[in-house]
Amino acid sequence: xxxxxxxxxxxxxxxRDDIVTILDTADSFKEINSRDIKKVPTLRGKTIVNxxxxxSTRTRTSFEIAGKRLSxxxxxxxxxxxxxxxGETLEDTARNxxxxxxxIIVMRHAASGxxxxxxxxxxxxxxxxxxxxxxxxxxxxxxxxxxxxxxGSIEGLTVAIIGDIGHSRVARSDLYALNKMGAKVRLCGPGxxxxxxxxxxxxxxxxxxxxxxxxxDVVMMLRIQLERQGKxxxxxxxxxxxxxxxxxxNLKLAKPDALVMxxxxxxxxVELSSYVADGPQNVILDQVENGVAVRxxxxxxxxxxxxxxx
Amino acid sequence: xxxxxxxxxxxxxxGRALTRIAHEILECNKGVSNLALxxxxxxxxxxxxxxxxxxxxxxxxxxxxxxxxxxMYRDDLASRGTVxxxxxxxxxxxxxxxxxxxxxxxxxxxxxxxxxDALIDLGRPRTIQLAVLIDRGHRELPxxxxxxxxxxxxxxxxxxxxxxNADNCAAEVRLLKPQG
Numbered sequence: 122x123x124x125x126x127x128x129x130x131x132x133x134x135x136x137r138d139d140i141v142t143i144l145d146t147a148d149s150f151k152e153i154n155s156r157d158i159k160k161v162p163t164l165r166g167k168t169i170v171n172x173x174x175x176x177s178t179r180t181r182t183s184f185e186i187a188g189k190r191l192s193x194x195x196x197x198x199x200x201x202x203x204x205x206x207x208g209e210t211l212e213d214t215a216r217n218x219x220x221x222x223x224x225i226i227v228m229r230h231a232a233s234g235x236x237x238x239x240x241x242x243x244x245x246x247x248x249x250x251x252x253x254x255x256x257x258x259x260x261x262x263x264x265x266x267x268x269x270x271x272x273g274s275i276e277g278l279t280v281a282i283i284g285d286i287g288h289s290r291v292a293r294s295d296l297y298a299l300n301k302m303g304a305k306v307r308l309c310g311p312g313x314x315x316x317x318x319x320x321x322x323x324x325x326x327x328x329x330x331x332x333x334x335x336x337x338d339v340v341m342m343l344r345i346q347l348e349r350q351g352k353x354x355x356x357x358x359x360x361x362x363x364x365x366x367x368x369x370x371n372l373k374l375a376k377p378d379a380l381v382m383x384x385x386x387x388x389x390x391v392e393l394s395s396y397v398a399d400g401p402q403n404v405i406l407d408q409v410e411n412g413v414a415v416r417x418x419x420x421x422x423x424x425x426x427x428x429x430x431x
Numbered sequence: 432x433x434x435x436x437x438x439x440x441x442x443x444x445x446g447r448a449l450t451r452i453a454h455e456i457l458e459c460n461k462g463v464s465n466l467a468l469x470x471x472x473x474x475x476x477x478x479x480x481x482x483x484x485x486x487x488x489x490x491x492x493x494x495x496x497x498x499x500x501x502x503m504y505r506d507d508l509a510s511r512g513t514v515x516x517x518x519x520x521x522x523x524x525x526x527x528x529x530x531x532x533x534x535x536x537x538x539x540x541x542x543x544x545x546x547x548d549a550l551i552d553l554g555r556p557r558t559i560q561l562a563v564l565i566d567r568g569h570r571e572l573p574x575x576x577x578x579x580x581x582x583x584x585x586x587x588x589x590x591x592x593x594x595x596n597a598d599n600c601a602a603e604v605r606l607l608k609p610q611g
Contacts, residue, residue, distance in 0.1 A: 124513055149500065149516040158552050161503040191503075421503075425513025 127426045128240045128247045129419050131256035132297040140301060144266050146418035147411070153190055154413055164193035164424055167224040172214075173250070174200040174230045179385055179409060180250050180259070184227045187416035193224075211235060212242060219243045225420060228252075233290075246423040254288050259419060260384050261294035263412040265302060267404055268339055270411065271380055276303035281333045281375075283365060284343030284392055285314040285354070291384045292343060296322055309333035310343075310365060313354040330365055337375045341382040342367050342392045358391050368394040372402065380404050434590065434607035439583055445564070445601045448580035449478070452562055453485035455578050460529050465557070467495040467528045471546050472517045474535035477599045478564055482533060497521035499553075504545035525554030531578075535593045535601075537563040540574035565604060567591055 124142050126135065135143075153161055169188040173181050181197065188195035198218075209217075211230070218226065225246045228236050233253030240247040251257040268275050280299055286292045286308050299306050300323045308319060309327040320326050327333035334340050345361060355361045367381065381393075381403040389395050397403065440448065460466050463486060470479030476498035487493040502516030532546055547559060562578035567585040583591065583606065590607040 146516055149502070149518050152519055153503075156553065161552065162548065163503040163505075421516070422513055 124422045125426060127423060128236075128249075129258055129423060130236050130240060130247065130249050132258045132261050132294045132301070133256065135258075135301070137301045140262070140265065140298060143262055143415065143418050143422065144269060146422060147262075147266055147414040150417040150421070151411070151414035153417070154410070159190050160192060161190065162192045163421060164188070164191040167191075167193040167424060168222070169193045169195045169225045169227060169420065170218055170223040170245075171195060171197045171250075172218065172226055172228045173198065174211075174228070174235075175251065177229055177250070179412070180229065180257075183409070183412040184248075184250060184259075184416050184420075187413050187420055190413070191417055191420060193420065196223075211238065215239050215243050219245060225423060246426070248419055248423065251290055253290065254293070255290055256294045256297075257290040257384075258294050258298075259412070259416055260291050261298040262419070263408055263415040264291075264295055264341070264382060264384075265298055266411045266415050267382065267408045268304075268380065270407065271404060272338060275299065278304040278338040279307065279336065280304050280339040280341060281307040281309060281327075281337040282341045282343065283309045283330060283333060283367070285345055286310045286319065286343070287314045287316045288346050289343050293322075295341065296324055300324075307333045307337065311355060311361070331371055331374055334367075334371060334379075335374045337379055339380045339382060340367060340372065340375055341384075342387075344384065344386065345388055345391055358388075362391050366390075366392055366394060367397050369396050369400070372397055372400075378402075382408060385409065433610050435610050437606045437608070438603060439565070439591075439606050440581060440604040442596075442600075442602045445580070445604065448564065449481050449601070450485055452578045452580060453482050453489060456482070456531055456560075456562065457486060457489060459560070459577070463490050463492045463494045465527070465529055466531065467497065467523060467525070468531045468533055469497040469499055469521060469550065470533040471542060472498055472500045474593055474595070475533040477595055478535055478562075478601060479531075479533035481600060482531070482562070495523040497523065499546060499549050501542060501545040501549055504549045506541065506545070519549065519553075521553055525550060525556045527555070527557050529558045529560065530556040531560050531562050533562045535564050536591045537561075537566045537574075537576055537579075538569055540570045540572035543574050544572050564593060564601065565591055 185195045223245050227248045227250050229250040230252050233255035235252045236247050236249040282292050296306050306324040308324045383405050387393050468479040468483055470476030483496045499519045500517035502514050560577040563576045564580040566579045566582050588609050592605045594603040596602040
């Protein structure tokens with residue numbers, strides 16, 4: 122097994138073999154989460170700082186639980202409670218945290234590229250927990266893990282990703298990851314939410330949702346990010362739900378055993394009807410459960426790479 | 432580096448050693464009740480399966496079989512870098528059981544230390560006993576085996592290879608001496 126990444130900044134930097142290594146490692150760690158005593162000593166003595174400049178419940182909690190189950194010390198810093206609100210720059214914040222010698226910094230930031238910026242300037246490992254509209258690698262990896270768990274293999278699957286592609290770092294990481302693993306990716310959303318030229322990254326583009334989900338193996342719905350876009354990109358939520366919401370009827374167009382996935386948090390009645398969100402094809406809570414195992418694998422794998430290596 | 436190879440045990444030799452260990456386990460534990468075998472990946476798990484088959488042949492009753500991976504319990508993550516972590520699969524409760532921990536080669540004892548930590552995280556066995564096919568000495572921790580297939584005095588730079596055949600049965604044990 123060869124894993125030479127000190128940082129996990131994006132799926133784009135990972136090879137297919139790296140992804141398989143991460144998923145296989147996560148497979149081994151998953152068993153810990155069902156034990157009575159959910160703790161192994163693997164990362165004892167390591168310090169992990171969760172540095173979150175954007176709000177997050179799922180991802181931050183998932184990274185924190187992953188670190189704690191591996192016996193690392195985890196510390197959470199959120200923007201509202203930090204010196205960011207007092208005017209400190211990202212670099213100064215990072216240097217101050219680095220002076221306390223953490224081994225891994227898990228960062229979420231509203232600016233695309235913030236994690237790369239940090240990784241170039243400090244010695245700790247950096248794991249990207251979402252940077253702007255760029256990448257969210259741990260989410261894509263847990264999506265792959267969940268698909269592999271239910272479908273056996275990712276190669277050859279047809280995956281429809283539907284919603285606000287333009288603002289979605291999840292869509293971008295999933296697109297890179299699925300292409301590397303040999304799946305076919307369809308992207309679908311209103312024209313205002315589709316980045317120009319995205320088909321060059323290897324995806325089929327749809328504006329008609331029915332066409333996008335026809336015979337798909339996986340339907341991945343994205344959250345409408347009301348906090349990011351104001352009101353300029355879509356007229357009303359009701360109209361959006363009608364054209365780009367997944368419900369019992371249009372789900373029938375997908376394969377009968379198609380999986381319904383969502384990175385959360387879901388807007389019930391907007392991108393997902395409640396019947397679908399709670400229906401038999403949804404694997405949304407499996408995604409959350411698998412997220413802990415995948416993040417354990419990431420923390421473990423970056424810890425094995427010597428400081429100073431890239 | 433080139434190695435000179437000596438066969439320490441051939442297939443029938445391994446088989447006789449395992450049969451004797453199976454008898455000893457049954458004698459010491461007075462049968463199979465409350466007994467379970469757990470092998471350490473990736474050699475001990477296959478030997479544990481062979482021991483369970485023999486125990487079943489002798490007693491007519493089987494004992495539960497599990498496998499653990501000690502990758503997550505190593506004490507040398509910093510110096511060795513990331514090692515592959517395999518699956519731990521113990522489909523029964525360890526509480527109150529007499530656990531036979533099985534490994535292929537006993538050397539420094541660090542693997543066994545890690546394996547005992549792993550077992551204790553899964554439950555509270557009544558006893559943990561250690562069965563190994565080869566004891567090659569050089570212990571660094573106060574650990575000794577309860578059941579040994581063969582004691583093989585070695586120097587530190589020699590290696591021991593346990594070869595398994597396509598059916599996952601131990602077929603040969605070789606001693607490799609460095610040459611030149």
